[in-house]
Amino acid sequence: MGKEEIIERQCTESNIKEAAKTVFLKKGFAGTKTRDIADQAGENLALINYYFRSKKNLFQLVMQEIFAEFMESSIPVFNDPKTTIREKIEIFVDKQLDLYMHQPDIPLFVLNEINENSRCLDQMTQNKHELIMQSVFHSQLEIEYGHKKIHPEHVIMNIVGMTLYPFLGRAMMNGMKGCEDMNFETMMLERKKLIPIWTMSMLEGPQE
Amino acid sequence: MGKEEIIERQCTESNIKEAAKTVFLKKGFAGTKTRDIADQAGENLALINYYFRSKKNLFQLVMQEIFAEFMESSIPVFNDPKTTIREKIEIFVDKQLDLYMHQPDIPLFVLNEINENSRCLDQMTQNKHELIMQSVFHSQLEIEYGHKKIHPEHVIMNIVGMTLYPFLGRAMMNGMKGCEDMNFETMMLERKKLIPIWTMSMLEGPQE
DNA sequence: GTCTATATTTAGATAGAC
């Protein structure tokens, strides 16, 4: 009884914020109406402005939380001096896929917002990629495979692309014949193991 | 004189449609205002409704054109019985990268619209992936590498992911240290050669 | 076909009672 009480006893404010997160993730800023958020939260429309002053303000709050989650799960991995290239890839892919399996709308949302430099977050974005590009991972790639003329940038694009894409094009896959017997989650679990293997094959394999 | 006349003599209708394409690609449906389109086209606002009846109608028209372009550049490649696996990948990547180097907003636009099953196009989308999944390419992968337990779906996800991602996360790359000396276009030209090589390495390389 | 002016609808925000 006590437990459920606590769960139910979320204050209106966090109630709205969670609802906003859900709807913004799904529809983006322009596609979301404040009435959608109120409905989703089961709260009165006026309370959105009471607690958050404006739709834009609420959006920025929510977006910063999503970005923080997105980045915290990746940056530190690439900067750990104690792990190998392969280990970094394994940990990164594992963490990212876990995150997206629970919140599959994050990748598309993040990419959309990044490509709309209009709304804040420029600092966050820039910082993130500066960090990855100056990361220990980047240096390790340069040292180990620089002589093969594989630019680390390509490797990073590949890892991120292979990791994110299934969640970006997921709607396309729904009608896929080959996926009927094997469900999406199973495939993603497979990819946790395979993406590191594939990436190492690329690095070790023949270059032109 | 005659030539420029012809170029200038585009009728208002196609003028508006081209402007709409530009703006919708950049901002999406909800983010686009009809005034933006009118401004971009240099035409009167009322003419949008005169020629296209509604914003929604214009959007669907434009979207279908974009989707057609997107699909025509990929489906036939995967169904050509005369080409090898490697050749199919080479041609596909080449065509896709050419398309996106000229119209870099297409990938994000298409993924967004697909994930909004709200607006039409369900037929197109479903058809596309049924086609790829029942394609000659799919069968070839199954025959040649099925014994290695590499599901063709994974391979397709990887190829598409590696091809599209640079255009999805492009904004992220602008601040990238490693890309200062090498510009984006150069990298994409490199990827035309590398993605097929990498993919073959994955297929031939060690599996768990 | 094109324009100006205006009608209509939608959506964000607020006032004021409770």
Next chain:
DNA sequence: GTCTATCTAAATATAGAC
């Protein structure tokens, strides 16, 4: 803090002159 009712602004769409 919460709700109803309402204001205001923005955006789509149309009417009617030219």
